[in-house]
Amino acid sequence: METLTGASLEERFAGPLATIDEAWSPPPRLLISEWAERYRYLSPEASAEPGLWNNERAAHLVLPMDYLSPYRACERVVFKSSSQAGKTECLLNFIGYIIDLDPGPILAIQPNITPMGEAFSKDRIATMLRDCPTLADKIGKVKARASASTILHKTFPGGHVTIAGANSPSSLASRPIRYLICDELDRWEATKEGDPLLLARKRLQTFRARRTAKEIIASTPTYADVGICAEYDRCTQQWEWHLACQHCGELQFPTLEHFRWDNEDAATVRYLCKSCGAEHGLAMADKVKLSGRWVCVKEGPESAAGFAFNEWGSPFARWDDTIAEWINAQGDPARKQVVVNTVFGEPWEGEGERADPSALAQRCEDYGAEVPDGIQVLTMGVDVQGDRLELEVVGWGHRRESWSIAYQVLPGEPTSGEVWEDLLEVIDQPFERADGSQMKIAHVCIDSGAYTQHVYEAIKRYRRHSVTPIKGAPGMAREEIDRDWRAVMKRRARRVRYGKPPEIVGVDQIKLTVFHALNAIKGQANYCHFPANRSEEYFLQLTGERLIVAASKNRRPERHWVPIHSAVEALDCRVYAYAALLLSRADLSQPAKAAAPAPLPVTPPVKAMPPPRRVAPSHRPSFAPEGWGL
Numbered sequence: 001m002e003t004l005t006g007a008s009l010e011e012r013f014a015g016p017l018a019t020i021d022e023a024w025s026p027p028p029r030l031l032i033s034e035w036a037e038r039y040r041y042l043s044p045e046a047s048a049e050p051g052l053w054n055n056e057r058a059a060h061l062v063l064p065m066d067y068l069s070p071y072r073a074c075e076r077v078v079f080k081s082s083s084q085a086g087k088t089e090c091l092l093n094f095i096g097y098i099i100d101l102d103p104g105p106i107l108a109i110q111p112n113i114t115p116m117g118e119a120f121s122k123d124r125i126a127t128m129l130r131d132c133p134t135l136a137d138k139i140g141k142v143k144a145r146a147s148a149s150t151i152l153h154k155t156f157p158g159g160h161v162t163i164a165g166a167n168s169p170s171s172l173a174s175r176p177i178r179y180l181i182c183d184e185l186d187r188w189e190a191t192k193e194g195d196p197l198l199l200a201r202k203r204l205q206t207f208r209a210r211r212t213a214k215e216i217i218a219s220t221p222t223y224a225d226v227g228i229c230a231e232y233d234r235c236t237q238q239w240e241w242h243l244a245c246q247h248c249g250e251l252q253f254p255t256l257e258h259f260r261w262d263n264e265d266a267a268t269v270r271y272l273c274k275s276c277g278a279e280h281g282l283a284m285a286d287k288v289k290l291s292g293r294w295v296c297v298k299e300g301p302e303s304a305a306g307f308a309f310n311e312w313g314s315p316f317a318r319w320d321d322t323i324a325e326w327i328n329a330q331g332d333p334a335r336k337q338v339v340v341n342t343v344f345g346e347p348w349e350g351e352g353e354r355a356d357p358s359a360l361a362q363r364c365e366d367y368g369a370e371v372p373d374g375i376q377v378l379t380m381g382v383d384v385q386g387d388r389l390e391l392e393v394v395g396w397g398h399r400r401e402s403w404s405i406a407y408q409v410l411p412g413e414p415t416s417g418e419v420w421e422d423l424l425e426v427i428d429q430p431f432e433r434a435d436g437s438q439m440k441i442a443h444v445c446i447d448s449g450a451y452t453q454h455v456y457e458a459i460k461r462y463r464r465h466s467v468t469p470i471k472g473a474p475g476m477a478r479e480e481i482d483r484d485w486r487a488v489m490k491r492r493a494r495r496v497r498y499g500k501p502p503e504i505v506g507v508d509q510i511k512l513t514v515f516h517a518l519n520a521i522k523g524q525a526n527y528c529h530f531p532a533n534r535s536e537e538y539f540l541q542l543t544g545e546r547l548i549v550a551a552s553k554n555r556r557p558e559r560h561w562v563p564i565h566s567a568v569e570a571l572d573c574r575v576y577a578y579a580a581l582l583l584s585r586a587d588l589s590q591p592a593k594a595a596a597p598a599p600l601p602v603t604p605p606v607k608a609m610p611p612p613r614r615v616a617p618s619h620r621p622s623f624a625p626e627g628w629g630l
């Protein structure tokens with residue numbers, strides 16, 4: 001294994017140098033890290049330690065930066081890291097070096113122009129240009145000649161830097177570029193026009209032919225095999241930032257498995273050597289981090305070099321803070337994924353993207369009342385099938401703790417009126433609390449994706465504000481409730497008066513929320529309760545899909561739900577009941593008051609309402625699980 005640390009220039013470049021195009025005169029022989037130590041001043045707005053750059057403070061950035069220097073054959077650097085790794089500073093040093101010593105056209109791509117591209121330009125590039133005298137001089141000369149610079153386009157002698165958004169391929173215009181800087185790759189969304197990374201790379205062709213093109217891609221990872229992980233895997237040479245054991249000297253790539261702590265107390269954290277078992281407590285953390293060095297784990301040509309770095313070795317983070325974040329994220333898969341991606345710098349393997357039906361079935365409980373204490377609002381989701389309606393009534397409490405109150409199948413074709421009458425009976429039926437008070441359903445969502453006109457007509461007849469047709473729209477990027485579309489449809493509805501416009505519901509995103517909730521631990525937010533009489537089939541349907549991640553045609557991580565059970569109506573009903581909760585605008589930020597009277601029905605009728613239909617308890621629709629198997 002070859003290791004590199006603060007070795008001298010001669011040591012680092014003992015190998016053959018890059019082939020240099022003869023028509024091109026090389027800039028003064030400075031590596032990017034050397035340039036930074038002479039000319040780069042950190043801005044007070046962006047750094048806890050403003051002032052001249054010091055390579056010792058971020059030793060892990062030296063090698064990736066220097067691979068981007070014009071003297072190296074390396075054409076592409078892939079930096080896969082945790083979020084507090086100084087990668088933005090690495091990009092800025094690269095830009096500063098280009099402007100100062102090796103000018104050419106730069107394209108810097110952020111996930112979007114507003115706000116990320118603009119922030120990168122205003123808060124990072126502009127402050128760097130202001131605070132580095134050598135750069136301020138160069139930009140100043142251009143400014144005097146012409147006011148050619150804008151927020152997204154800055155010119156300097158011999159080149160320009162253009163900031164683009166991956167979400168708007170038109171901003172990746174067609175002029176050739178020599179330097180490509182890709183930030184936060186895993187937050188780039190694929191667009192209709194194609195993969196923004198491939199579009200941008202095409203623009204490097206002219207300079208690639210002259211062997212002067214350079215590219216850096218930096219990101220925290222999301223999933224294995226896609227995005228930055230795929231780019232890293234494709235590198236011809238790979239490096240990892242290892243830490244050395246202070247007892248036996250063994251270098252190891254630090255992961256969560258190297259750390260121990262006692263009783264959920266982050267202050268007791270220590271680093272464990274896998275080779276000799278020696279423990280290094282917090283007091284030794286700085287010493288261990290100083291021992292860090294790049295270890296080559298895949299040897300090969302340096303044309304594409306990948307670097308993997310995480311927060312365990314970062315001088316900008318503390319082990320106890322990292323462990324505390326991990327402890328606090330337990331029980332919440334969404335938060336755990338954030339920690340794994342942005343702190344450990346590792347891809348998320350996924351838990352919370354599928355749920356275990358038998359584990360859920362085993363936690364069924366006797367509520368002791370139709371509506372257990374703690375429930376603040378009731379909602380209903382209705383799925384429309386060719387020969388029946390299926391519905392679930394869900395009670396919601398503080399921090400979205402939920403109780404499945406009823407699940408029912410109403411036989412009948414949606415093209416006939418009868419099944420809709422049956423549904424109205426259930427919608428209007430009150431539910432009883434332990435203290436005898438009653439509670440009604442606050443909001444109902446009915447899927448109008450199929451039998452659309454029949455759903456609209458039924459809802460029109462109901463004359464209930466609280467019953468909303470919904471249309472599920474696929475795509476993980478879609479919001480849970482599509483507000484924009486809603487505004488448009490509301491306006492249109494006023495014009496054509498065809499009844500209540502459907503809400504567009506981002507079902508894929510809501511499914512993720514539902515699965516995270518199904519995996520929540522008792523006593524924590526989002527925990528789901530189920531009543532004692534629920535069938536096995538119910539749980540198979542509720543958990544009947546799983547989220548998979550695959551590389552799309554254009555190699556962006558793309559997540560979609562795939563069925564793993566023959567029917568998923570129970571899952572659909574839960575998704576719609578959750579959409580109904582969002583549309584009810586119930587505030588669940590406070591715990592329910594124990595002694596307070598039960599919330600009154602919040603389903604005011606529109607205009608005149610038919611006389612309330614009281615369903616005698618003996619005629620109530622049955623919520624027993626017999627309806628299964630229709």
Ligand SMILES: [Zn+2]
Nearest residue numbers: 245248273276
């Ligand atoms: Zn050791």
